[in-house]
Amino acid sequence: MLRLKALGHACFMLSAEKYSVIFDPWLQDNPEAVCGPGDVEVDAILVSHGHSDHLGDAIPISLRLGVPIIAPYELAMYCARFGCETAPMHIGGGRQFEFGHVKLTQAFHGSAIVNDDRIEYTGMPCGFVVTMNGTAVYYAGDTGLFSDMKLIGELNDLRVAILPIGDNFTMGPRDALVAAEMLKPDLVVPMHYSAFEVIRQDVNRFAQELRERSLDCLILRPGQEEEV
Ligand code: NI
Numbered sequence: 133m134l135r136l137k138a139l140g141h142a143c144f145m146l147s148a149e150k151y152s153v154i155f156d157p158w159l160q161d162n163p164e165a166v167c168g169p170g171d172v173e174v175d176a177i178l179v180s181h182g183h184s185d186h187l188g189d190a191i192p193i194s195l196r197l198g199v200p201i202i203a204p205y206e207l208a209m210y211c212a213r214f215g216c217e218t219a220p221m222h223i224g225g226g227r228q229f230e231f232g233h234v235k236l237t238q239a240f241h242g243s244a245i246v247n248d249d250r251i252e253y254t255g256m257p258c259g260f261v262v263t264m265n266g267t268a269v270y271y272a273g274d275t276g277l278f279s280d281m282k283l284i285g286e287l288n289d290l291r292v293a294i295l296p297i298g299d300n301f302t303m304g305p306r307d308a309l310v311a312a313e314m315l316k317p318d319l320v321v322p323m324h325y326s327a328f329e330v331i332r333q334d335v336n337r338f339a340q341e342l343r344e345r346s347l348d349c350l351i352l353r354p355g356q357e358e359e360v
């Protein structure tokens with residue numbers, strides 16, 4: 133049994149008995165955030181790409197706790213510049229950590245860090261399949277729909293798929309339904325759909341449409357935690 137907690141937008145915490153990891157910890161300046169970066173206690177920080185709503189507060193959290201940032205190589209190297217401990221990985225690669233196993237999956241998106249007038253590219257964005265206590269969770273990151281999601285579903289017995297549904301920057305609800313059908317998780321957890329006006333979606337309707345396809349949806353409001 134794992135616990136999954138939504139912290140707003142694309143930020144989630146996944147916990148087993150002894151260990152917790154956080155995905156894309158954007159908390160400061162996140163209109164949905166229910167806690168600050170100083171409140172987070174985790175064993176590792178997984179960052180899918182360099183956009184500010186994902187890299188977020190990863191660097192200060194890593195520095196405060198002395199825990200690694202797990203990210204695609206180029207993004208990990210960016211974080212290392214600030215003195216962070218890092219675990220650079222790349223698409224298709226898996227690694228066993230003390231808290232569990234992490235495998236990086238492809239994501240179709242960008243991964244630039246935009247600082248004032250400078251745009252710094254940090255390689256490919258990614259998604260993650262994290263397995264803790266024998267339970268596999270797919271965190272898609274920011275991505276459009278791609279048909280290899282079928283393969284991710286075949287290679288992993290997914291308990292949960294955390295999928296973006298916001299449209300505009302990522303899959304919208306219609307494509308996320310197709311993704312869910314390919315991934316075949318026990319539970320679909322929608323993300324990335326309400327922090328900004330341009331990605332606003334009717335999440336209850338999405339859940340209904342999943343149910344019509346015999347798929348279960350778990351809507352986690354910011355701050356809400358459930359066993360999965
Ligand atoms: Ni993004």
Ligand code: MN
Binds near residue numbers: 183185186274301
């Ligand atoms: Mn995003």
